[in-house]
Amino acid sequence: MSELHKFLFEGLPVRGMLVRLTGSWQEVLQRREAVGAHPPELRALLGEMSAAAVLMQSNIKFNGALVLQVFGDGPVKLAVAEVQPDLSFRATAKLVGEVPEGAQLEAMLNVHGQGRCAITLDPKDKFPGQQPYQGVVPLHGDQREPLQKLSEVLEHYMLQSEQLDTKLVLFANDEIAAGLLIQRLPVEGEANLEGQGATLRNEDEIGLSDAFNRISMLASTLTRDELLGLDAETILRRLFWEESVRRFEPLAPRFACSCSRERVSQMLKGLGRDEVEEVLAERGNVEIGCEFCGLQYHFDAVDVGQLFAQELAQAGGSGTVQ
Secondary structure, three states, X not given: XXXXXXXXXXXXXXXXXXXXXXXXXXXXXXXHHOOOOXXXXXXXXXXXXHHHHXXXXXOOOOOEEEEEEEEOOOOEEEEEEEEOOOOEEEEEEEEOOOOOOOOXXXXXXXXXXXXXXXXXXXXXXXXXXXXXXXXXXXXXXXXXXEOOOHHHHHHHHHHHHHOOOEEEEEEEOOOOEEEEEEEEOXXXXXXXXXXXXXXXXXXXXXXXXXXXXXXXXXXXXOOHHHHHHOXXXXXXXXXXXXXXXXXXXOEOOEEOOXXXXXXXXXXXXXXXXXHHHHHHHHHOOEEEEXXXXXXXXXXXXXXXXXXXXXXXXXXXXXXXXX
């Protein structure tokens, strides 16, 4: 079962989280395979993004979706992971070229230096005029060196946007997507992804916490095989056996998609009757597939007729007799 473990280091300004997406991540891949599997390099990236997005969503108090996107000028045009407040998640990507074998972030998304990473917080209940909050960073470091790992990009994002030291370890294969996050607690206020509460005092503490630096170094020793192959209990015991760690009840991330026939119907209405009927005449039915979960929605002539029946009735009722 997929699990998210939160923990604190007693007496130290450091917190941590460990996520292991198992069956939920496999479901994402199985659904995608039904319409054509992504190359392994992209599958691994999407797994890391899913694990990272779950970690970040669980780290904030926010009633809305957290959307992690990377996009750029390589064979991968866009990759997205979205997590809801209940830790249900979904992920997808748009491929426009061939991904080289063994490709890392630069070769997939940042070939000509145009790659970007965006984190968007989209509130469930928006106030009038309220817009989602979004932060964007390039896929390179302070010296404009290309970053090859998603974990490096997100560490850079947290440092730039939240003024908080963060260590991320992310790995994924076709069986599991996992991540470990270690973060220095804000000195005062409550810095978060909504861009509120980060203080000058927090900025002054960047890189100077001996406790964070020590625990971050321990986290850095975590290998791919350990993160993907060991259970949470064993990982935390091996890494932090000398520390006093207070753990909380684990949470259960899960795969879920918010697509529905009603939403697809609204999209078709937006296209307009003429365009939908043109597709219907050409193909015999209208078929729309969800890019996140692979579910196919079919509309035949009767469905299309019903879809626009209300619109037709309204148009007929408002006409004039010639």
